[in-house]
């Protein structure tokens with residue numbers, strides 16, 4: 331029997347029944363799980379997967395329908411579901427149905443974004459969408475540009491690489507509130523270890539940054555954060571941009587989390603100063619409701635991307651480029667590359683800037699509401715008002731060990747997924763609200779659950 335391919339004019343008819351199988355398995359998996367996370371912890375989940383899987387490489391296959399039902403089913407049953415209001419640990423968003431549907435088309439068509447002859451229309455679409463995103467970040471630049479990446483990590487890595495290629499010997503100056511991918515990228519790129527500036531108040535202090543820039547003396551790349559991973563805090567971008575200018579330092583803003591505030595008329599002002607950055611990381615698989623991967627690196631001027639120029643005769647021969655075929659190799663360090671732009675483009679068109687901005691406002695409102703509930707709660711302590719949509723809190727008076735244990739108990743029972751963050755010398759429970767469908771009632775239920783779990787831990791069973 332010839333293999334059933336997804337493409338061609340008959341592809342959609344071959345896919346349709348399989349998609350039905352997938353949707354059935356997703357529904358059955360969610361029903362079997364009954365909550366945000368499978369109960370029982372890592373051992374129980376691994377046993378269940380081994381039981382359904384049997385041989386991972388059987389001698390003879392079971393057929394597409396059976397394989398999809400079995401394995402999509404077991405992964406769905408054992409999923410952490412960010413669409414559940416009590417799944418709020420990480421910057422792990424519930425993807426929009428429209429974006430997921432677009433991703434199916436991306437897989438079926440399989441355009442590869444390393445040469446025009448593998449992705450003619452997707453290439454043109456990517457050029458338009460990246461231009462629009464670049465304009466959103468740098469509205470007053472002459473020729474802003476943006477690359478599609480696999481996420482914040484790759485965007486930060488590229489930002490450091492571009493800085494290193496422009497100013498050999500450049501040293502990164504970054505806040506202690508910055509993402510771990512910043513020092514890791516410096517390590518990967520053979521750059522000196524970053525100068526880490528303490529952030530006792532959660533954000534970079536421009537005076538401390540000036541001191542760090544003055545002490546080093548050499549070329550510097552200042553990395554600021556707009557929406558820190560642990561608490562969502564936004565560094566004071568206008569003052570940091572001024573400090574960078576004074577010392578001739580290049581400025582990168584990691585806005586993987588907070589960058590999407592730009593979509594909202596109400597919240598965008600909190601990113602004032604962002605447009606002064608040379609490079610900016612955005613991550614639409616966080617506050618953009620895309621399935622992974624959907625990263626962006628925006629640059630103030632297209633010329634900043636020149637260090638990525640690269641030739642491989644089979645993909646972008648000089649005479650093909652001269653004849654007008656787009657040269658894609660300079661738009662990524664990857665070669666084969668998924669058309670992640672398709673789901674992004676579908677989302678931007680389906681919702682518009684206002685629609686996306688509205689979702690951003692909703693999750694910011696939910697976080698403020700959760701902070702109010704914690705603040706009024708007799709047994710809980712709130713760390714600070716949320717800057718974006720992250721709320722740090724803890725049972726008043728508890729030891730760090732108990733805070734950590736509450737989180738693990740909730741996870742093991744599959745009742746709620748909360749994150750943890752260290753701030754002000756203590757351990758906090760972290761609720762990262764990315765689900766616009768979460769209701770105030772869900773948030774009350776979350777706090778009730780945390781307090782009940784706390785009680786269970788303090789009374790011997």
Ligand SMILES: *Cc1c(COP(=O)(O)O)cnc(C)c1O
Pocket residue numbers: 421480481482483484486509511555557558559584585586587613625
């Ligand atoms: C999530 C995050 C990253 C990393 O993004 P990935 O998409 O996970 O690679 C980088 N910086 C910040 C501030 C983040 O929150």
